[in-house]
Amino acid sequence: RLLVKLYKFLSRRTTASFNKCVLKRLLNSRVNRAPVSLSKLAKYSQRKSYIDQKEKGNDLIFAVVGTVTDDTRLIDVPELKVCALKFTEKARERITAAKGKCITFDQLAINRPQGENVILLRGTRDREAKKHFGKAPGLPDSNTKPYVRSKGRKFERARGRRRSRGYKA
Numbered sequence: 001r002l003l004v005k006l007y008k009f010l011s012r013r014t015t016a017s018f019n020k021c022v023l024k025r026l027l028n029s030r031v032n033r034a035p036v037s038l039s040k041l042a043k044y045s046q047r048k049s050y051i052d053q054k055e056k057g058n059d060l061i062f063a064v065v066g067t068v069t070d071d072t073r074l075i076d077v078p079e080l081k082v083c084a085l086k087f088t089e090k091a092r093e094r095i096t097a098a099k100g101k102c103i104t105f106d107q108l109a110i111n112r113p114q115g116e117n118v119i120l121l122r123g124t125r126d127r128e129a130k131k132h133f134g135k136a137p138g139l140p141d142s143n144t145k146p147y148v149r150s151k152g153r154k155f156e157r158a159r160g161r162r163r164s165r166g167y168k169a
Contacts (some may be wrong), residue, residue, distance in 0.1 A: 018115025025065035034123030
């Protein structure tokens, strides 16, 4: 990956810890690069510190080492400058419609090599999808949540689940 090469170089040649942090996050596995929704970006843009910096004339950019996703619950998208590895089509559409900008990390490296006036964000890793990762559900010592149709009496309650049905694993 060229981005990793670029940020390895920047973290070595610049004193900014921003580049080291971005490099570390680029090297994360996909599971650990959780997505960030537009509503989270909008929420951060309402913060007093962000507004104060904007009033001082600083051009702030939100950086997400991951995907920026759309949130249908958000009605008005503020004008944002966002840098991310990936944007969903709808998220990109809504940001540009609100006179915002979507940029990539190579463009960010050219414009702000030290990471000045860049706010680094990350998504929450502890999400519903993560409950399904791990040892296969049904194995001994597994706490993994199964992908199951329903939670009724007939669903995944048979052999191996209870003593009265033959055996319990």
